[in-house]
Amino acid sequence: MLELATEITARLARGERFAIATVTAVEGSAPRDPGASMLVGADGRVVGSVSGGCVEAAVHELCERVLAGSRAEHGRFGIDDDSAYAVGLSCGGEIDVFVQEADPGSLDAAPFARALAGASSGLATVVGGPAALVGRVIVPGGADPLTDRELRAAGVRGIRSHRVDAVVAAALATGRSGQVEVDCGGETLVLFCETRLARPRLLVFGAVAFAEALSAAGALAGYRVTVCDPRPAFATAERFPAAAEVVVEWPSRYLARTEVDHRTVVCVLGHDAKTDIPLLAVALALPVGYVGALGSRRTHAERVRMLRAAGVPDADLARLRSPIGLDLGAVTPAETAISILAEVIAVREGRDARPLRESDGPIHARRSRGSAGADAAIVAAADLSVDRSGVRIADLPGGPRDRPRATALAP
Structure with a gap:
């Protein structure tokens, strides 16, 4: 919805x-x-x-x-x-x-208003169980909370309403949409938990021509784009109309103070070691989904040498995507932006970016629990044991098509 x-x-x-x-x-x-x-x-x-x-x-x-x-x-x-x-x-x-x-x-109009404001939003709908509850919409913290009286009137006596709310909140916290079955001691509630996350961030460092193309393509792909460069003459809103914000600041300091998550994409497009090395050292230590840097293979080799000298461990260096992008033969800034976003998608989905005709299995494959990129953080957040309300969440999804199951402890 x-x-x-x-x-x-x-x-x-x-x-x-x-x-x-x-x-x-x-x-x-x-x-x-x-x-x-x-x-x-x-x-x-x-x-x-x-x-x-x-x-x-x-x-x-x-x-x-x-x-x-x-x-x-x-x-x-x-x-x-x-x-x-x-x-x-x-x-x-x-x-x-x-x-x-x-x-x-x-x-309840609240989750729709939050979605329109660009904020994360979520709700659950009872799609299976006692007829009196089917179609009931549950919004955590909403104006019309599910009550114990409703559950009893529908014949559900094996679970309290605050525990159903806890199941919904835990499922929504994964950022995935899917079905959750709640065992209520003889009755089963089937909830469809739907989430809409705030737009993921694309942080572009270096106010260059490639950044202009990438910010436009990234915004079209659904990212909230920020362009950062310490040079006020280059970092202007007029040059980057697709960006949500243009920041004039030292890149490493900006990245260290800004909000990121497992979906955040960091692209370093400048060619200045005095800004790039401290910036990449910060980026590779953060739990972001993608870190890439523009440059030739020779530039990459020198960059790795300098990052090692700065104390960046090899495990972090292995996360660096450089030279940035997929090998599409891109030449122009627009083509390079496409190759970068193609790699971002492949990393996010744990794909090897082969042509579809050379691959087997479903086109829209399920994500695995061990998949690379953003999924690792999602799975880690989803593998909960017992939350403060005493609800045990098991087998929450590693991908949007999995059907999670939740089992409630005794009330």
């Missing part, structure tokens, strides 16, 4: 009712991930997409049934579902879709 935050917020403000269809699980290869949504208004008009076009007509029918009075609808579409084969999922996978009615009385 969160990807349609603009439309949902506007309709809630107008007091409209509508149906919202959300992909809650994916098996095999599919065009869109869990969380992909399609909205159908009372007038039948559609906003969004759950499959890129292959099953939209069938999902539209489910939405119309919900608007006509059905409480909620589930649909599975794919080549193994005989009843849905006619509408086909052309890419060969299966998707589970959950459809619910929405209106100002059933949706």
